[in-house]
Amino acid sequence: ATVLRPAQQEEVHRGVLRLLSRRQREEFCTHVFRTFDKDNSGKIDFKEFLLAINITSGGKPQEKLEWAFQMYDIDGNGTIERNEMVEIIKAIYSMLGADESNVDITPEARTEEIFDKMDLNKDGVLCRDEFMKGCLADKQLYSMLLADEPAE
Numbered sequence: 083a084t085v086l087r088p089a090q091q092e093e094v095h096r097g098v099l100r101l102l103s104r105r106q107r108e109e110f111c112t113h114v115f116r117t118f119d120k121d122n123s124g125k126i127d128f129k130e131f132l133l134a135i136n137i138t139s140g141g142k143p144q145e146k147l148e149w150a151f152q153m154y155d156i157d158g159n160g161t162i163e164r165n166e167m168v169e170i171i172k173a174i175y176s177m178l179g180a181d182e183s184n185v186d187i188t189p190e191a192r193t194e195e196i197f198d199k200m201d202l203n204k205d206g207v208l209c210r211d212e213f214m215k216g217c218l219a220d221k222q223l224y225s226m227l228l229a230d231e232p233a234e
Contacts, residue, residue, distance in 0.1 A: 112173075117153040143218065150228050151213050161207035167193040199223065 118126050152158075156166045169190035187195070200208050200216035200223075208216075217224040 084212060108126075116156075117149060143224070144214070146228050147214050147217050147224075148210075150217075151210055154213070154227075162182050162213060163207050164193050164197060167208075196223065199203065227232070 154162045154166055154170050156169060168189045171192055175185060175189060199220060200212050202212055217227060
């Protein structure tokens with residue numbers, strides 16, 4: 083496997099960002115920013131920044147799942163509703179340059195699949211426990227929802 087030096091990695095990141103439209107970057111980044119702005123100050127302070135770096139670059143699976151749950155729980159009420167899951171999946175698709183014409187499954191259908199697997203009590207929302215257990219039990223869901231490979 084080829085290993086990129088830090089300067090090469092940085093160039094790849096810049097290239098990817100250039101390929102994404104401003105709207106695509108802003109849409110997804112809004113959700114990421116909201117998740118890390120723990121005190122809702124509209125700013126990410128140094129402590130929040132360090133936490134973000136730690137979680138996204140090498141955090142434990144449970145930490146990454148906690149972060150992901152907070153990102154998907156847009157209104158912060160402690161559960162993920164279908165409309166929230168659809169919104170985040172649409173933002174991810176958009177950021178990746180995908181739309182309904184070039185994906186194998188729509189965000190709405192993907193959301194239904196996820197809820198079918200994870201919503202154990204069938205109440206129409208995902209609580210933190212259902213989300214965590216569902217992702218830890220299904221490597222494919224973990225990878226898709228976190229854009230990450232699960233730890234063995």
